[in-house]
Each structure stands twice: as structure tokens, then as C-alpha cells.
Amino acid sequence: MSAETFYPYLLVMAGVTYLIRMLPLTVFRREIRSPFLRSFLYYVPYAVLGAMTVPDIFYATGNLWTALAGLAVAVALAWKEKSLLTVAVFACAAVAAAQLALSLLG
């Protein structure tokens, strides 16, 4: 893509994305006192992650069955409160194992 077309797009994309992230972190500096808002913000990370994980995880590997294998292992280890790295690595390994099993089954 020619530089004259590319750089204006790049500037707009990066600029808008940065402003969205930067303004709430720098402008709203004071501590929020409202119990409702404090509770709301306490729950936000869990709600965001829940909504981002399901249903997207079903499509994460390109095959529903291998994704389910990864999901099952991740849920079991996360429930046992294993570290992030442990859960991530074993979920990948489970997907790899499921892919192997599927390819052996033909």
C-alpha cells in the first residue's frame, strides 16, 4: 500500500485507540466514592473477561473439539488455582494432544 494512503490511516487508527485508553487513566484521577460505582468497577474485569472468553474460546483453535479439550483442561487447572502460565501452557498442550488424536483417528 502506498505511503500516502497508509500513514493517514495509521495515524487515525493509533490516535483514536490511544485516546480511548489514555483519557480515562489521566483525566479521572480522583478516587471514586460512590459505593455503586466502586462496586461496578470492581466487577468490570470479571464481566469483561467472561464475555471475551465465551463463546470466542470455541473458535480459538479452528476446531470445536480441540478447543473443548483445551477449555476442559484450562477450567480444571484454573479451578485448582494454578498460575496463569501453567493454565495457559497446559491448555495449549491439551489442544496439541487433541489435534494429534484427531489426526490419528483420521
Added chain:
Amino acid sequence: MNNAFSRGIRHGIPIALGYLSVSFTFGMKAVGDGMTPLQALLISATNLTSAGQFAGLPLMTGGASLMEMALTQLVINLRYALMSLSLGQRLDGTMNTLSRLLFSFANTDEIFAVASSQPEKVGRSYLFGLILTPYFGWTVGTLLGAVAGTLLPEFFRSALGIAIYGMFLAIILPPAKREKPVRLVVLLAVALSLCLRYIPLFSGVSSGFAVILCAVTASATGALLHPVKEAHAP
């Protein structure tokens, strides 16, 4: 190297691992769509957002207006405003204005998730350690995908695709197990997310905006039904 910084680096490694695979795919697709490898790298190095970048590609190649580009990025990425607002309440005194300006750039879904899951308020050393390896994962992965997209076998790429979700589950399940209100909020967000995805009526809702709808509804319900005790709140 102080403790908080190295702890940040350690916590960033699973994120970097997941980013490698997603950005690899982005690099491949960008070059396939007519970008040079340098352009693909520049997009990743300045944006650091998967959904926004993937959505931006067809707009660029299709000759969309700059206004369309700005609005698309706004809708898809507005969820970050919610995350920055939430995380902003959990920063300690070391996060002065300059640090906030720098860190904002890297407040991705995953960085936010890990930073928010820390039991104490987080500071500059930890956060800058946390963003270091994911930033390299994201940019290096993009470049590799752009120049050598076909070298990494599909087998490894699809296995790595689940890393980020495994990490998300490792963050939400332990508190969901211990605290009933968190469990309620997570289940509600998941149920809403499923509705928005599979009920045809909502097929026009973009993925970024769907996350906002789910998160706001579920968190507001949680806050109404189970206000958090002072010591516990962010």
C-alpha cells in the same frame, strides 16, 4: 532489577505467548491484503489491539474514509475506556502523569486483566515489567507472520490460539469459586455474550461493542445486588 518489575515480567510471559500466535496471524493477513511487512509491523507497534487492527485492514484496503476508520476504532475499542477507568482506581502513587501517559498505550484486554487481578494496588515497576514481553510478542509475532507466514506449521498456531483464553480462565475462576457475587457477574456476562452472538436479532452488534454491553449490564447488576464492602472495592 527490583522485585515488582521482575514479577511484572513473569506475569507478562503467558500474555506474550498468546500474542505471538494472534499477531502472527495478523502479520500474515496484512501482507496477504497488500501491506508491506514494515507497514504490518508499524500497525502492530502503534496500535497494540487485535480486534481494532483486524477490523482496520479491510477499511484500509477498501479505501474507506478516515472518518469511517475513526468511528470503527471508536466502537470496537471503547471497551478500553471502561478498563482504563476501572484500572485507574487501582494504581498507586508511583503512577504519575507521565507513567500514566506511557502505560495507557499498552492497556490491552490481557494487560488489564492481569493488572486488575493483583490483590494490592499496582505501581509503575510492576506495570512496566508486565507490558514489556507482551509488546515484543505482539510486534515480533507480526513481523514473523508478515515475512514467514507459512513457516510456522498450522499445528502450533492453532494450539497457541487457546493460550489467552486459558489465562483469562485462570484469572476469573479462582475468585468466582470463592465469591458468589463474582460468580453471578461472570455467569451473567457469559449468558449475555452467548445471546449477542447467537441470536440473529443482534448480529449487527460489533464484537467490541458486545463486550461493553455484556460488561456494563453484568457489572451493574452485580453492583446493585451485591455492593462490595469498602475494604474490598478497587
